[in-house]
Amino acid sequence: MSDIAIETEGLTKQFGGFYAVQGVNLKVRRHSIHALIGPNGAGKSTCFNLITKFLTPSAGTIRLEGKDITHVKPAALARRGMVRSFQISSVFPHLTCRENVRVALQRQMKNSYQFWTPESVLNALNDEVDAILQSVGLFDMRDTLAVELSYGRKRLLELATTLALKPDVLLFDEPMAGMSTGDIQRVVDLIRTAAEGRTVLMVEHNMGVVADLCDTITVLQRGQVLAEGSYEEVSKNPEVIAAYMGGHA
Ligand SMILES: Nc1ncnc2c1ncn2[C@@H]1O[C@H](COP(=O)(O)OP(=O)(O)OP(=O)(O)O)[C@@H](O)[C@H]1O
Numbered sequence: 461m462s463d464i465a466i467e468t469e470g471l472t473k474q475f476g477g478f479y480a481v482q483g484v485n486l487k488v489r490r491h492s493i494h495a496l497i498g499p500n501g502a503g504k505s506t507c508f509n510l511i512t513k514f515l516t517p518s519a520g521t522i523r524l525e526g527k528d529i530t531h532v533k534p535a536a537l538a539r540r541g542m543v544r545s546f547q548i549s550s551v552f553p554h555l556t557c558r559e560n561v562r563v564a565l566q567r568q569m570k571n572s573y574q575f576w577t578p579e580s581v582l583n584a585l586n587d588e589v590d591a592i593l594q595s596v597g598l599f600d601m602r603d604t605l606a607v608e609l610s611y612g613r614k615r616l617l618e619l620a621t622t623l624a625l626k627p628d629v630l631l632f633d634e635p636m637a638g639m640s641t642g643d644i645q646r647v648v649d650l651i652r653t654a655a656e657g658r659t660v661l662m663v664e665h666n667m668g669v670v671a672d673l674c675d676t677i678t679v680l681q682r683g684q685v686l687a688e689g690s691y692e693e694v695s696k697n698p699e700v701i702a703a704y705m706g707g708h709a
Pocket residue numbers: 475478479480498499500501502503504505506507
């Protein structure tokens with residue numbers, strides 16, 4: 461078995477005549493933490509949205525564990541073990557933290573439509589729910605409605621619901637965006653823990669986080685791969701430095 465979890469070949473997205481992503485060949489090693497970085501407008505979000513199937517590529521292929529997923533629907537990806545985190549939509553505002561995580565666990569157990577599941581069975585899930593809430597630091601707020609949580613805590617709850625799905629591959633789009641310094645450190649620690657035995661691909665602007673957390677970094681510029689390697693390697697690359705200076709980043 462190859463050690464590549466996600467692979468893109470010639471990945472391309474055109475908007476009108478404009479190439480937002482052009483011929484991107486990406487290899488994300490299994491059980492690594494891989495970041496997509498680059499100056500504003502480099503094509504990171506487009507690339508990420510192509511891989512998570514929120515956008516349809518104009519050309520190219522995407523493989524997950526060697527299987528072509530180019531035409532697989534986003535909802536079907538979760539069943540293949542690939543889950544995109546930090547979608548506000550993954551949290552139900554009028555359910556408590558506990559209920560939110562429980563719903564996600566039930567989804568993972570493919571019980572989501574069994575509304576008649578006896579309360580005793582559901583209660584058996586509570587230990588697992590509480591363990592997940594502990595791990596993200598929300599145990600004390602287990603009975604609080606999601607809508608009442610601060611922004612940072614809502615994001616932690618989203619991470620909890622994502623972890624409850626037990627994904628093999630976790631995808632994060634700017635997981636630190638809008639978070640306080642304290643929450644950033646918590647999420648860095650959480651992602652590091654969550655990444656054990658999993659593959660993580662993320663778009664991240666915070667270079668401190670990228671340096672601290674990521675094994676491999678792909679630098680995009682004008683829709684193409686400019687450089688790839690460890691943070692040490694790419695941060696010394698003169699072309700990368702020039703790209704960031706040009707982008708005033
Ligand atoms: N739906 C769209 N229609 C037309 N152009 C688009 C569309 N989405 C993105 N683009 C363009 O594609 C290019 C890449 O955008 P993208 O958002 O992928 O870059 P990015 O690297 O994520 O940037 P940022 O760091 O600013 O989020 C930009 O020039 C953007 O204007």
